Amino acid sequence: MKMPRIVASSLLSLALVSFGCDSAEQTSNQPVEPKSPTVLEVDGDPFLGKKPIEQGALNETTAHHNAFSQVSLMPKPPVEEAPYRNRRRMDLDQLNASLKTVSDGLEWAINGQNQFEVLASTLGKPDFNTITSEDLDPSAMFLKFLNDASRDICFQMVERDLQRTTSTRVLFKHATPEMTMVNNANAIEINLVYLLKRFHGMSSVASCDDCDEDTPNALGAELQQWVWLYQAAEHVSSSPVDAWRTVCVALINHPDFYMY
């Protein structure tokens, strides 16, 4: 996990500093032979003042600040990072097409006008007349309109699903609008797994090649977040339909949907 690694590295740093580890010891394990002490005075140093400094194994890479610590004068060589692809935000055309695909053909339109086209310049799509480069930052502006789009599409999806037969539904594929966590938790979980695959391409389920809707528990903690969201929404609204709409909006607003 990311956070424990950060905690670990911080603690490692802390531990090394606390216990006076120095780079010479780390690299060679050779004890530093104290030489006949030569007292140096450092003028103007706010920490050392005129404290004596033992001139030991001073060379171009190490120096003693006092009798008890030694620091490297050379920075650690940078860790060479393997080349990579930037995780990035979908452009508006990708987002529009992807929303259509996951919602089975629905689009964010008002009065028949696709809003991603209407808002193209606001959302950073270049027109190559006044704007020549595309802004793909997941900015607050982008997230605001993504939220609008998700609510519009999820409302449409719910309304449409309620008119459809079970086999052609998208949001209520494996759980009917009547099922709740109390009366059919298993169906809820299976449906959540299905939606995670449909919206996020299972990218939220690391190395889960064998996962499918029959084995939702294999998703573990990842799924539990979504179960928790569904449960909370159902609890607050007392309506499975509203809970699924909430899940739908969350799936679209999740970075796993609009970043790749």
Add this chain to the structure above:
Amino acid sequence: MRILFAATLLATLVGSSEASVPNEALMCRPDEPRMDKFAYLRALSLDIRGDVPTYEEYAELAKNYSDVPDAWIENWLSSEAFVERAVRAHRSLVWNNLEAVRLGNYRQNFRRIRASDNSFVYYRDRQAAVYRHVNRPPCDVDRPVEYDSAGRITTWAKDFVRNGETYTAQVEGYVMVSPYWAPNTSIRVCAFDAQLGDVSASGSDCRTNGGFNDAGCGCGENLNLCRYGSNVYSERASLERDVELRIADVIRNNRPYTEMFTSRKAYVNGPLVHFLKYHIGFTSGTSLEPLPFDEANLPDIPFTDYNYYQIDLPAEHAGILTSPSFLLRFQTNRARANRFFDAFMCSPPSPPSGGLPAQDPNARIEPDLQLRDGCKYCHALLEPAAAHWGRWTERGSGFLSADQFPPTRADCEECGRTGQACSQECRLHYVTQAFTPEEDQYIGMLNAYQWMKPSHQRNVELGPKFLVLTSIVDARFPDCTAKRALESLLGRETNTAEQQWIKDLSKDFLNSGYRYRDLVKAIVTSDIYRRIR
């Protein structure tokens, strides 16, 4: 010993911290540096098709494959969706937008006004002063046209009220016409505006701006010479689409990428053909004349045919670099060369990295930009490169053929040196004035030859295609194409450590016969593409 102790303590702390982190399950999981097959499928699908995979595709991948099959990638790269994505990517290179370009002339444009019976009557308000000797009034919208015994349109006095004041104009009646933009309808048009004929009784050419000042010129048969409503802008959209179709043709048919800059194919639809046949003589700043191909090559299609048809162009054309859209988007030869150097050679002309050296304020200003202090760093490169477009008109997209526009013309030199009135051709395309003694030697020469060194003069005659071919030979073009594709797919700029990879991609690109699909496939199947951060 100290290290061992520290490590023991650390292990204890880490262990306890992991156990004590609240809501650990709700934390973001760490990035997987290498995408699993599902994330890889999703990235491939979005980059190649512009869409996420379907649920069925994920399911098939999960059940039948250990990794994304090569056949899927091939299939997607052959799809129309990839063509669209490639065209989209190239928009950012050619900046294909003519919104700021005005084609035709506003005096061609119709307005409409309601008659007493509520039907519309069409007229050109800006021509009213020519026809009715008063600004803006239409004809008598409630009375049909009348002719005298000689067949001339008769007029009568009619009062109009504007801004509270009453004034009188001599007006004509209306006629019924089937306009070219809606040939199955019949509309009322003021009779002077609907006059037929390409030449007026007094000899004015009604197909040019000159016809606007002659009351004997109208809009011709089916109102072909005038415009109304959205068709005012349809030729701009058609010209933009022409460029995209040229790019799409190369990608769709997996033709060598270089054909994008050497091809002689173009695409026209009904609105564009109509514009090229009837409106090209009307200008307001930009001109498509002299038309760079034989008008007889245009298909015989009506304005309402919105399908695109391929036409073949003469040898001097250089793909998108001589397309009307590119030439009108970048209206000077310097702008054209600069865009090509920036987008396709990755080396825009630029001053030295340390900035320009201080100039002597008392020094004489050198008229040749290739030599002038402060200018020469860019213009020594830019001027010879711009000369490749020397036979393509600036502020337009016409072509100056060597037959009609030789490097020097005696009539242009004569008018330039004697002060006689120069012809329009001389004024527009030849040097007829010398502002400094150094420029005197160029009087009578085609504009593109001014300041050209003898070694660069051939650029004018060989055209943009020659520039492309030289950049292919010296590898700048394939290197830049590889770099652009790589940066587009990686979502970041490349760094110096990746130059060798770019070189390798460029070499493979060349070996594949400049197939863009192969280049994209090489990138998306690389380990680097799959490693994400």
